[in-house]
Amino acid sequence: MWPATDLTEELGVRAPILQAPMWGGIATPELAAAVGEAGGVGALGTADMPSDRIADAVAAVRARTDAPLHLDLALAPPTGDGAPVARASAALHPFREELDLDAPDVSPEPEPPTLERQVEAVCGARPAVVSVTGGVPPETVLRTVRSTGALVLATATTVTEGIMLADTGLVDVIVAQGAEAGGPRATFAVPADHGLVGTLALVQGLRAAVRRPVIAAGGIMTGEAIRAALALGAVGVMMGTAFVAVDESGADGTYANAVKTARDDGTVVTRAFTGRPERVVRNRFVMEVADAPIADYPAQAALTAPIRRAAAERRMPELRALRAGQGAALARRVPVGDLMTALEAETGMA
Template sequence: MDNQNSWLAKLGVRHPIFAAPMAGGPSTPELVATVSRAGGLGFLGAGYWSADQTRDAIRRVRKLTEAPFGVNVFIPETPARDDPQRSVSTMKAWLRNWADEPGLAAEIDALQPEFPSRASFEAQMEVILEERVPVISFTFGCPDPQVIARWKEGGASIIGTATTPEEAVQLEQAGCDAIVAQGYEAGGHRGTFLPMDETRLIGTMALVPQVVDRVRVPVVAAGGIMDGRGILAALALGASAVQMGTRFLVAEESGTHPAYKHAILSWRDRGTRLTRSFSGRFARGIRNAFMDALDHAVDAKEIEIPPYPLQNTLTQPIRRQAQQQNDAERMSLWAGQGYPLARPMPALAVVQELLEELERVKRSLSL
């Protein structure tokens, strides 16, 4: 606990509550600034942004608050060794059935998805370092120790994402100042970067104490934490803070599409599943028609999904049209297993409620 307090105090963060970075729209500068101003730690999800978009968002947060905040990036994937062209062409043909306008089918046909260039990632990192963002977190990989050492030169605290104890150990050895331990319950993409047996996914309750026992740096628990009960449980397991995504997805300040918010709040019994259908990388979201149809076709061995981020590029026109038409059945509805506990409210009220619940549960347990 001393370790926890000193780490957060050094960051200038008063409460052990991080609003998860949520790339693709939900993590607006307003959401990030509100959580940070309330004494938690807000994160921009910069994974899909260019260097310029990243700079703009950082400056917008700074206009709203002087409180510390974080920026999260995606470590670029190493391109697959097999040529993905065959799976790209068959996927284009399959996706055409979901394009209900000829223009959209032609747009999908014309796509030439590519692995992101190292150069664009490096340009984005230069901006984040130039802007002296106090906390940098990353997912989908583990950079070399020299790279992390360079990121730390300006004083930033570096946080990596692990889904197994082995990944946490590798991140600590590479020089990370803290580790996000992301359990099976978590909404959005899994941060997994070491080869993984998909029958061995570890839940937050089992993962956090194992990571705490294996590393010396502070651990941030993520996955399925929705209220004060969950926060206290994570702290009891040895976490220094929690990173909550789904709870903040329906906050007033989040940029989540209204039809997506509506699905979170009203599709209570659909449940979530891990799927590669939207992006090519495993991510957890609320089940919908698109996910069910593609996962079914994959299970029936009718089709293969191209690797991330190629599939992400291929499904983009359909997801964009779904947004225009308010059709949540074709959007990626990333959410954690706890999503039925989400309620729409301003982000400041979320943080205040979480802190009150945390105190209440603490008191009730000491009876």
């Protein structure tokens, strides 16, 4: 049996596990539904999904399960520090030549999805949980989300960020995103490389400093780690990398294989793919772009999109954005139901 926590009681679920909302087509409706059916809380990565596609994606989940669903919102990261687009594009020329691609036209520069439209689409879908990353959300956004009755989560990567979020008085639960976490960093109050606090230190720090429940995220791959997070006082865990290689994930075999064969020192935080710091499997692209000019998000994402797409089609993991955390090698290639059953047994808190 899974241990009951304030979170499982509040949401009426069996497992204190939230699947992370994930970029790049990893968090499919099939994955979100399977996690929900197995007793956890499934999620779609709605933060960067075109707002007019959100309703259909949610309907695809609801066709499979009535379980509570988690959708996410992201605040636009600060821009302006990145390299000029033309210089960033020139730096990618060798990759385009290797793959026989033309330079994409990124004029005018793409804008991040407008938050208002995302909020409207996310709230319209009436999810049980809404998480916000990348900053302290405007009060109007928090009030709009709260008015739907959703549980409001906001992500902190430092204790200071947690205090800033709790001080709004409008956030129900703080998600502690430790340095180990795969995918985009949610750091907003300091430069991203200063926000790399380990999950263990962060959960304890937030528990001591913030009078809000905490969900632990980052490097949690086993039931033993779930038990440890609950022992630290977390009300639940959010897991991304653990779900990347499961059958229902949108990751193809090349991606899943690269994640499973990455060592704990085989991931790195980089802006190379999107202009936003994110933890990915270290590969040739990351190493070669590390010192090159990198544009802001989302221009860098638009510049690298054709390269990422072609590399995926040609099964070239060395040029793909393989988002994964430091627990990558512990990802399991099994159906979600089997993963959840194994996690429950390992957690062993009946």
